[in-house]
Amino acid sequence: GKVKIGIPPLIGVLFFPKIIKGFKQLYPDVNIKLIEHGGNKVKQEVEDGVLDLGVVIEPVDKEQFDIIPLLNEELMLFVHSAHPLVHKEIVEMQD
Structure with a gap:
């Protein structure tokens, strides 16, 4: 068959x-x-049925989609010393 994957x-x-x-x-x-x-x-497009599956970076609505984690990578954020996020120990993607 054929599988359409959005990335x-x-x-x-x-x-x-x-x-x-x-x-x-x-x-x-x-x-x-x-x-x-x-x-x-x-x-x-996954929701609309155009794609069979999609790969995205979280956050994703876990009630709307079936989620299977592929990778768990630690990302590092570099900001200027005057940036508002500089004092946060952990920065979420939505920040």
Whole structure:
């Protein structure tokens, strides 16, 4: 069959070549179509049924979608010493 996957461009470049290669070795008869969009459009197209699945960075409404974590990466934020977030120990994505 065919699987349509929506991914933000940066995620696709960094993580998906290795994942796709492994998937194709296990399932050579499944065609994968990667569609690069921003995270909000990926979520909308999964909701609308345009995409079979989407890969985005959280936060995502866990009541609206079935979520399967792929990676758990620690990101570092660098800000100027005068930036309002400089005194926060932990910065959430929505911040």
